[in-house]
Amino acid sequence: MTAGSAVVLVPHAGAGQRGAVLRRVSGMITPGTTPAKLRLLLVGLLALFVIWGTAAALTVAAHASAAANVVGVSEPLSVDAQQIYRSLSDADATEAAAFLSGGLEPLQLRRRYQDDIARAALRLEVATAAAGNSAAGSRFAALAASLPVYTGLVETARANNRLGLPLGAAYLRQASNLMRATLLPAARDLYTQENGQLAAADRQATGFPYIALVLAVITGSGLLWAQVWLTRSTNRLINPGLLLASIAGLVTLIWLATALSLAAAHLMSARDRGSAPVEALARADIAALRGHADESLTLIDRSGDDSFQKDFLSLQQRLGPGQGTLLTAAANGAQGSPGGRLAASAARTAAGWYAVHKRVRSLDDSGHYSAAVQLAIGSQPGDSGDFFGRLDTELGGAIAADQAAFRTAALAGQSDLAGLETGVIVLSVLMAAGCTWGIFRRLADYQ
Amino acid sequence: MTARWRRCRLLISAVGGAAALFCGPVGAVTPPSVPAASNPALARLTAQFKLASHTAKCDPTASSLRPSGPPAVTPGSYMARIKKRGYLIAGVDQTSYHFGYLNPLNGQLEGFDIDMVRAVAAAIFGNPKNRIRFVAISNGQRMWAVRSREVDIVAHTDTINCYRLTRVAFSTVYLVAAQRVLVPLSSSAKSLNNLWGQKVCATAGSTSLSFLADYFGLPAEVSPLVGAPQSIDCLVLLQEGKVAAISTDDTILAALKAQDPETKIIGPPLNSQPYGLAISLKHPDFVRFVNAVLAKMRADGQWAASYRHWIGTRVPAPPPAHYRD
Numbered sequence: 146m147t148a149g150s151a152v153v154l155v156p157h158a159g160a161g162q163r164g165a166v167l168r169r170v171s172g173m174i175t176p177g178t179t180p181a182k183l184r185l186l187l188v189g190l191l192a193l194f195v196i197w198g199t200a201a202a203l204t205v206a207a208h209a210s211a212a213a214n215v216v217g218v219s220e221p222l223s224v225d226a227q228q229i230y231r232s233l234s235d236a237d238a239t240e241a242a243a244f245l246s247g248g249l250e251p252l253q254l255r256r257r258y259q260d261d262i263a264r265a266a267l268r269l270e271v272a273t274a275a276a277g278n279s280a281a282g283s284r285f286a287a288l289a290a291s292l293p294v295y296t297g298l299v300e301t302a303r304a305n306n307r308l309g310l311p312l313g314a315a316y317l318r319q320a321s322n323l324m325r326a327t328l329l330p331a332a333r334d335l336y337t338q339e340n341g342q343l344a345a346a347d348r349q350a351t352g353f354p355y356i357a358l359v360l361a362v363i364t365g366s367g368l369l370w371a372q373v374w375l376t377r378s379t380n381r382l383i384n385p386g387l388l389l390a391s392i393a394g395l396v397t398l399i400w401l402a403t404a405l406s407l408a409a410a411h412l413m414s415a416r417d418r419g420s421a422p423v424e425a426l427a428r429a430d431i432a433a434l435r436g437h438a439d440e441s442l443t444l445i446d447r448s449g450d451d452s453f454q455k456d457f458l459s460l461q462q463r464l465g466p467g468q469g470t471l472l473t474a475a476a477n478g479a480q481g482s483p484g485g486r487l488a489a490s491a492a493r494t495a496a497g498w499y500a501v502h503k504r505v506r507s508l509d510d511s512g513h514y515s516a517a518v519q520l521a522i523g524s525q526p527g528d529s530g531d532f533f534g535r536l537d538t539e540l541g542g543a544i545a546a547d548q549a550a551f552r553t554a555a556l557a558g559q560s561d562l563a564g565l566e567t568g569v570i571v572l573s574v575l576m577a578a579g580c581t582w583g584i585f586r587r588l589a590d591y592q
Numbered sequence: 593m594t595a596r597w598r599r600c601r602l603l604i605s606a607v608g609g610a611a612a613l614f615c616g617p618v619g620a621v622t623p624p625s626v627p628a629a630s631n632p633a634l635a636r637l638t639a640q641f642k643l644a645s646h647t648a649k650c651d652p653t654a655s656s657l658r659p660s661g662p663p664a665v666t667p668g669s670y671m672a673r674i675k676k677r678g679y680l681i682a683g684v685d686q687t688s689y690h691f692g693y694l695n696p697l698n699g700q701l702e703g704f705d706i707d708m709v710r711a712v713a714a715a716i717f718g719n720p721k722n723r724i725r726f727v728a729i730s731n732g733q734r735m736w737a738v739r740s741r742e743v744d745i746v747a748h749t750d751t752i753n754c755y756r757l758t759r760v761a762f763s764t765v766y767l768v769a770a771q772r773v774l775v776p777l778s779s780s781a782k783s784l785n786n787l788w789g790q791k792v793c794a795t796a797g798s799t800s801l802s803f804l805a806d807y808f809g810l811p812a813e814v815s816p817l818v819g820a821p822q823s824i825d826c827l828v829l830l831q832e833g834k835v836a837a838i839s840t841d842d843t844i845l846a847a848l849k850a851q852d853p854e855t856k857i858i859g860p861p862l863n864s865q866p867y868g869l870a871i872s873l874k875h876p877d878f879v880r881f882v883n884a885v886l887a888k889m890r891a892d893g894q895w896a897a898s899y900r901h902w903i904g905t906r907v908p909a910p911p912p913a914h915y916r917d
Contacts, residue, residue: 245699310851311686311693315824513722518699 198573209348241441386583411558421549484543498532652915659884689847732797762868768842770861783859793826
């Protein structure tokens with residue numbers, strides 16, 4: 146474009162001396178004559194189009210890459226981090242429950258533990274690769290390195306447990322210590338961080354394009370003024386070239402505004418009906434898992450020290466349902482989202498779980514240890530294990546549904562911006578071409 | 593005990609059981625390379641420590657109260673209160689193989705100490721089934737559990753000594769152990785003397801740890817050295833190569849050895865550890881009652897049967913009961 150305008154500026158400049166060219170150029174822009182004014186107008190308009198085209202294309206590129214980042218990087222990493230955190234919490238709770246049920250742990254608990262570890266390991270591998278050399282990447286790698294240490298301790302515990310040796314319990318406590326003191330906090334930090342990244346990418350993709358809008362107004366008014374001036378100074382009502390440029394400009398503006406607002410709407414809906422409820426649900430789910438582990442650990446520990454029970458009660462306060470609690474926040478946030486129904490029913494299940502937990506505690510406190518254990522880990526309807534299982538299934542289902550909703554909406558948002566960048570560039574070139582053609586036709590009248 | 597102990601307790605709770613393996617800087621005593629005598633500050637601390645732990649002069653094996661006949665729940669007694677409550681609260685170890693441990697195969701607490709508690713509950717309720725509320729405690733928690741009266745009785749391989757007698761009451765001696773040393777089979781050490789400069793693990797709050805501190809001239813309570821919360825945690829440390837040896841009562845060492853055939857017990861008996869059941873000083877009637885139960889067990893062969901089942905087939909005569917009154 147710049148090369149083109151240079152040709153227009155010095156159409157007859159050959160291999161002549163530099164001074165001559167300069168004289169010639171200054172002659173061309175001698176104020177007062179209409180051709181000089183026309184040339185000046187052309188230069189001004191072309192400069193305006195270059196700035197506008199570049200700014201519009203850059204805006205679109207920034208939004209498109211932010212949307213692609215949300216869909217392709219941030220959201221998958223956030224889901225990975227959430228799954229890792231969840232799997233590890235579940236492994237901790239499951240192993241505690243399995244230990245509570247005696248030397249030969251129930252097969253389904255063993256499978257669940259193995260699935261948790263396999264899922265966490267797989268997600269960690271994928272996430273480590275996706276996160277590359279970033280800070281998150283090294284934290285993923287550190288987590289991945291601790292996981293085999295944890296599983297090693299658990300397997301040593303199992304082997305000793307099967308022999309009926311209390312040494313097994315000692316190894317299990319060490320494993321649980323590693324999990325609660327090192328692995329889970331790292332997983333939680335990572336999830337918080339990835340969620341922050343997702344929110345930032347989301348904000349970038351849905352931000353209002355101020356610069357592009359201001360430039361659109363300036364370019365549009367410049368073009369309008371040019372046509373009014375041309376009509377007055379040449380006595381011709383319409384300049385087809387400038388009209389073409391105006392139409393191209395209008396098309397660009399409409400396309401840009403429509404695509405950007407559609408994409409923003411889709412991405413906001415992805416956030417409001419997807420990632421925001423997922424975050425609230427995931428927080429509730431992980432708190433519930435910790436409560437479940439606390440319930441088992443209180444029974445395993447029997448140290449007369451009620452810190453696990455205290456932890457359970459404070460988690461119960463945080464989980465709710467009730468004003469300002471995690472479950473209520475999750476149910477409200479998920480209202481209208483695909484997971485809304487499941488989230489609402491999870492809040493009801495939690496209340497039932499607490500009631501059974503209370504019975505577990507009163508049984509244990511009155512010396513009926515075996516009955517308390519049975520009620521805590523049993524999977525018969527009405528057992529604490531059954532209530533927790535349902536709560537966990539409902540929250541997990543709500544999370545999966547909302548994650549799917551997020552993906553669909555975010556992908557739609559990304560596709561709204563498809564072809565827009567190329568379109569903006571092509572249309573800007575068309576504006577420049579139309580403008581050049583139109584003004585050259587008027588210039589020809591004077592030669 | 594309180595600050596460090598609290599921290600341990602917090603960790604115990606944070607870990608799901610009691611893996612407060614890391615609540616001390618290192619779960620082991622490292623004997624210094626310099627003898628304590630050559631370090632005036634250390635010698636002074638050692639002297640202070642010895643003063644604190646050995647002021648009281650007494651006979652630990654003859655310091656309990658005489659029973660007033662066969663075990664009977666007399667009206668208005670502490671036993672009557674326990675009976676009214678419906679269950680006996682007992683502080684026990686759930687990690688000491690053969691003494692007090694949670695059998696992972698059936699989820700029940702079992703062992704020699706547990707048998708003692710069951711006998712006491714049987715004497716109160718007739719049938720001890722569902723009449724005992726077990727509270728699993730660590731070595732470091734034993735004195736506190738009794739003094740705070742959160743438990744009625746502690747059966748936890750608890751050595752009677754003069755210092756502890758000023759804090760809690762003990763039953764008559766129900767077992768006598770002696771401190772020895774456990775090392776891996778591959779170790780070349782022949783006794784504690786060969787372990788200078790190496791890490792030796794003992795249970796925090798145990799007489800074994802105090803003995804080691806004395807032996808190596810290190811004040812256990814004033815130095816930053818702490819043992820593991822449970823003797824079983826010492827075995828984990830030994831298996832992971834983090835300590836060179838474990839030193840505690842031979843009875844407990846035998847139980848550790850039974851869980852790891854790659855270990856051996858070395859050296860001569862280093863001292864004598866008379867075990868008693870700990871009860872609050874505020875319940876002398878209950879002490880007499882428990883002594884009556886023990887006297888009955890010694891006489892009717894219940895003690896010998898339990899010994900044969902948990903400790904060894906060569907059953908010695910039960911430790912004789914001596915009373916101070």
